[in-house]
Amino acid sequence: MNEIVEGLVEAARLIVSLDSELIEITLRSLQVTTTAVVVSAAIGLPLGAWLAVMRFRSRRMVIAILNALMGLPPVVVGLFVYVLLSRSGPLGVLGLLFTPTAMIIAQVIIVTPLIASIAHQAIRDLWAEYHDLLISLNTTKRQRVVTLLWDSRRALLTACLAGFGRGIGEVGAIMIVGGNIDNATRVLTTAIALETGKGNFALALGLGFVLIALAIAVNLLIHTLSRTESSGTW
Amino acid sequence: MVTSILPLRIDAAVVQRRGARLIGPIDLTLGPTGITIVLGPNGSGKTSLLRLMHGMERAAKGSVAWAIPETDARERRAFVFQTPTMMRRSVTDCIAYALTVAGTKRSEARLRAKEMACQVGLEHALERSARVLSGGEKQKLAVARALIRAPEVLLLDEPCANLDGRATREIETIQGDAKAHGTRIVMSTHDLGQAARLADDVVFMLHGRVHETGTAEKFFAAPSTPEAHAFLNGQIVE
Numbered sequence: 001m002n003e004i005v006e007g008l009v010e011a012a013r014l015i016v017s018l019d020s021e022l023i024e025i026t027l028r029s030l031q032v033t034t035t036a037v038v039v040s041a042a043i044g045l046p047l048g049a050w051l052a053v054m055r056f057r058s059r060r061m062v063i064a065i066l067n068a069l070m071g072l073p074p075v076v077v078g079l080f081v082y083v084l085l086s087r088s089g090p091l092g093v094l095g096l097l098f099t100p101t102a103m104i105i106a107q108v109i110i111v112t113p114l115i116a117s118i119a120h121q122a123i124r125d126l127w128a129e130y131h132d133l134l135i136s137l138n139t140t141k142r143q144r145v146v147t148l149l150w151d152s153r154r155a156l157l158t159a160c161l162a163g164f165g166r167g168i169g170e171v172g173a174i175m176i177v178g179g180n181i182d183n184a185t186r187v188l189t190t191a192i193a194l195e196t197g198k199g200n201f202a203l204a205l206g207l208g209f210v211l212i213a214l215a216i217a218v219n220l221l222i223h224t225l226s227r228t229e230s231s232g233t234w
Numbered sequence: 235m236v237t238s239i240l241p242l243r244i245d246a247a248v249v250q251r252r253g254a255r256l257i258g259p260i261d262l263t264l265g266p267t268g269i270t271i272v273l274g275p276n277g278s279g280k281t282s283l284l285r286l287m288h289g290m291e292r293a294a295k296g297s298v299a300w301a302i303p304e305t306d307a308r309e310r311r312a313f314v315f316q317t318p319t320m321m322r323r324s325v326t327d328c329i330a331y332a333l334t335v336a337g338t339k340r341s342e343a344r345l346r347a348k349e350m351a352c353q354v355g356l357e358h359a360l361e362r363s364a365r366v367l368s369g370g371e372k373q374k375l376a377v378a379r380a381l382i383r384a385p386e387v388l389l390l391d392e393p394c395a396n397l398d399g400r401a402t403r404e405i406e407t408i409q410g411d412a413k414a415h416g417t418r419i420v421m422s423t424h425d426l427g428q429a430a431r432l433a434d435d436v437v438f439m440l441h442g443r444v445h446e447t448g449t450a451e452k453f454f455a456a457p458s459t460p461e462a463h464a465f466l467n468g469q470i471v472e
Contacts, residue, residue: 126322133319135290138308139335147331151322 007205011213014206022207026214029187032100032174033167036107037115041160044112048119048159049145052127063120069113074106078176081106085177098179103187106173111163118162122155123148157226161219168215188214239300239307239386240266240418242287246296249282257282257442259296264387264420268434269413271450272422275471279442280422281316284389287420288313309336312385316392318376320364325356325375328364332379346382354378354408370401377408381417388412390421394428406432426466430454438462440471 014022051063083089085097085105096102126148134144149156171189178185180194188211195204241263248258257279264270264287272280285291286298288311300307312332321328330347334340351360354374359367364375373393380388390409394402409432413419423429429436433450438457446453446462457463465471 130319130321132290132315133321136288136313136315137332137335143335147321147335 003201003205006202008209010202010206011209014210022210024183025186025188025191026210028100028185029168029189029211029214030218032103032187033107033164036104036111036167037160037163039104039108040111040115040163041156043108044115044159044163045119045149045156046145047112047116048121049123049149051116051120052123052148053141053144066113066117066120070117072110072113074110074170074172075176077106077109078173081109081173081177097177098181098185100178100185102177103174103185106177107167107170110170110173111167114166115159115163118159119152119156122152122159126152154226157222161222164218165215168211168218237302238266239302239310240264241301242387243299244286244293244296245299247286247293247298248295249286249291250294255442256291257286257439258293260286260444262437262444262447264418265435267418269409269419269421269432270435270437271429271433272420272437272439273424273426273429273465274422274439274445275424275465278439280424280439281391282442283437283439283444284313284391284420284422287311287387288389309383310386312380312383312388314373314376314380314388314390314393316395318372320367320372320375323364324361325351325364325367326360328375329379329382332382336383347378350378350382351375353411355404368401370397370404373397373401373405374408377405381408381412385417387418387420390419392422392424394423394425402428426468438465 013019047066051059051066081102082097084091085094085102086092087097096105127144130144130148130151134147139147169189171193174185174187175190175193178187178190180186180190186194188207192204192207192211195201195207244260244262244264246259246261248260249256260283262283272283274280282291286293289298289304289308290313321331323331326344326347328347329350330340330343333343333346338346348360351357354377356367356371356374356378359371364372367375377390377393380390388409394405397405406428409419409421421432430450433453435449436447436453437444438446438453438459438461440461446457446459448458453462454466457466461471
């Protein structure tokens with residue numbers, strides 16, 4: 001119990017003193033995860049809509065695989081990306097291993113199935129509702145996908161926030177491909193793992209509370225900006 | 235000069251779903267003017283017939299032929315469903331959607347949508363979410379969305395089925411205005427009073443087939459089949 005209280009005190013001290021290292025790793029956490037979520041959304045949202053609207057033979061199989069990929073073990077993803085980006089790997093020439101870019105790639109692989117799957121569920125329900133109307137208006141397939149994406153934007157925002165939550169709290173993959181290098185690839189989660197390993201529980205807990213506060217703040221900000229709960233039934 | 239999409243000729247058309255016959259064989263010709271009312275008990279195939287006309291159901295056998303090629307004809311028809319689909323948009327944007335997907339610029343589409351909304355009596359709800367409208371208002375919005383493209387043929391599937399008398403009268407007034415502007419209307423209903431008020435001619439459906447057709451005057455005065463006679467007398471026809 002004492003350690004939790006000490007952790008809260010440490011978190012408050014870090015925030016109040018505007019600890020430069022805390023700010024640096026917090027900003028890096030935000031940069032890596034936000035970039036990964038943007039890339040994942042660009043891939044996952046149209047993919048989810050496309051799967052909802054299109055009918056093809058192996059559709060069920062693709063959806064089942066996509067849903068299964070939501071539970072991808074981050075450590076396995078990290079290992080996979082490590083092998084790809086290591087000097088002897090197929091993409092080793094790019095020199096991306098142990099850089100924030102490698103961490104973004106790993107997070108994109110982890111977050112994309114989550115966003116695509118949630119998007120697919122939301123858009124599938126809306127498609128069932130809109131189907132006859134959009135067919136009767138002679139819309140093209142592209143117009144249907146765009147319409148469904150736009151009209152389910154609130155649910156898709158939730159999908160992106162779920163992706164952000166998964167990414168910002170992820171440690172296994174980015175530890176492997178980022179290496180937790182000070183001033184280069186250290187982020188909140190890897191710093192917590194490091195401080196825990198060193199026995200600095202108060203600092204680790206403090207960073208943990210900062211991480212939770214950051215996740216809540218981002219969610220609140222997005223909901224406020226998009227006026228999710230203020231526009232009635234749309 | 236714009237060529238009319240009418241007449242519509244349906245020859246021995248059969249609609250099937252998973253191998254089972256839904257309606258047909260249907261033989262029917264739709265002339266260039268007036269209001270055709272498709273009558274019949276529940277499950278007689280009224281909705282399927284309208285969907286066949288609009289191209290939302292394909293004929294497994296037989297043919298459905300408009301006077302011009304289908305790719306052109308489909309742009310000049312509109313459909314109103316029994317349960318209107320309300321998009322997650324404002325009333326104006328819901329109506330404008332029908333124009334924007336047809337290539338009209340959004341600003342112009344919204345302008346015309348507002349005019350159309352006012353015409354059907356939705357001027358008080360232009361920026362309100364379409365989903366919070368009353369049943370009658372939703373149906374008026376659906377009719378406005380269908381009419382904004384100025385279709386030559388308007389197909390309505392029991393548009394007043396869940397409405398009270400006042401809302402029904404408002405929808406009928408909108409239909410009357412559309413007819414006066416030259417829109418050919420085909421509407422299904424099982425409300426005999428509404429059919430008698432609106433119909434120029436009648437298609438009576440039973441068991442997935444056209445059981446009887448004729449002018450409204452003749453149909454209501456002296457139906458030629460005992461089933462139509464029984465239906466008009468309020469008896470249960472199976």
